[in-house]
Amino acid sequence: MIKLPSEYQFTSFIGSGAFGTVVRCQDVKRNRSVAVKIIPKPKISNWIVYNDQRIPLKVDILLHCHHKNIIQILDYFESVEDFYIVTNVPARRCLKLHEASMDMFQYIENYFPLPERTIKMFFKQAASAIDYLYDMKICHGFANVVKDNIDDRDYGGLGGTVEYWSPEFYTRTCFNRYASDIWALGIVLVVITNKYVMWNGCTPYNADKEYAPVFEGMLQNVPEDRFIIKDVMRLVKLWTVEKD
Numbered sequence: 001m002i003k004l005p006s007e008y009q010f011t012s013f014i015g016s017g018a019f020g021t022v023v024r025c026q027d028v029k030r031n032r033s034v035a036v037k038i039i040p041k042p043k044i045s046n047w048i049v050y051n052d053q054r055i056p057l058k059v060d061i062l063l064h065c066h067h068k069n070i071i072q073i074l075d076y077f078e079s080v081e082d083f084y085i086v087t088n089v090p091a092r093r094c095l096k097l098h099e100a101s102m103d104m105f106q107y108i109e110n111y112f113p114l115p116e117r118t119i120k121m122f123f124k125q126a127a128s129a130i131d132y133l134y135d136m137k138i139c140h141g142f143a144n145v146v147k148d149n150i151d152d153r154d155y156g157g158l159g160g161t162v163e164y165w166s167p168e169f170y171t172r173t174c175f176n177r178y179a180s181d182i183w184a185l186g187i188v189l190v191v192i193t194n195k196y197v198m199w200n201g202c203t204p205y206n207a208d209k210e211y212a213p214v215f216e217g218m219l220q221n222v223p224e225d226r227f228i229i230k231d232v233m234r235l236v237k238l239w240t241v242e243k244d
Contacts, residue, residue: 003079008036008086019043024089027074034074037085044083056083061138069129112195119192124236126188130181131229139177163187167221179223185232186218210239 002010002021007029014022020039027034039056046057055076062073075086108114114122133139166183168176193211214235217227 002038004036004084005077008034025086027086033089035087035089037087039083039085041078041081041083056085059083059085065133065136065138067129067132069125070132108192108195114192120236120239122192123189124239126185127229127232127236130185131233134178134229139181166223168223176223178228179226182218182226182229182232186215189214189218 002023004010004025007027008025009028010023010025011033012024014024014035016022020037020043022035022037025034025036026032044056047054048057048060049055050060050063059073059076062071072088073085074088077084077086164184164187166180169180189211214227214232217231217235220226
């Protein structure tokens with residue numbers, strides 16, 4: 001049973017993962033639809049004091065981020081057991097109402113193969129958000145992204161799951177968070193074009209010719225040889241997107 005303040009009325013379940021549950025609610029006071037992430041406090045490892053209140057570090061970071069592809073925190077509160085983060089519901093201009101807060105990988109599972117336009121939209125939005133975060137000196141970690149707008153939701157992690165770990169993260173040699181994030185972003189492109197993470201280290205066989213340089217630049221085994229985010233942005237800006 002999900003317990004929420006009276007101003008938030010539960011409307012539907014969005015999803016759950018290792019670090020919490022996300023539900024859609026109606027903000028009664030402001031007459032708007034919101035997403036509420038419920039995180040058990042033992043799952044939160046980093047805290048900070050903000051306005052005389054102890055809050056998760058990721059909440060503090062998000063409160064200072066202002067980008068169209070980064071989720072906006074509207075409110076936060078806590079109970080004895082959990083911390084609650086209230087955010088905007090991602091825009092729905094390209095997708096159906098019931099899909100607007102679907103996890104990107106759920107969307108891929110349901111609708112693969114994705115149209116080229118959707119692939120490019122997803123990746124451009126993710127890269128743009130990461131570029132902004134790096135300008136803010138924040139490392140991302142690809143634990144969770146929500147699409148359209150792709151709205152990156154997790155910050156400060158080390159790549160989420162093992163499938164996104166870079167070679168140097170496995171070996172713990174010359175580890176660089178920024179370089180490892182670029183590897184993880186490259187794996188995101190593998191997933192949205194091929195559905196699965198598993199691959200043999202080569203450019204995916206069905207990769208669009210526009211994607212190949214991005215794959216090759218982001219998925220270099222040696223961190224120093226890997227693209228930086230500005231290299232990624234330079235190439236994706238050249239991608240062509242056909243109109244519907």
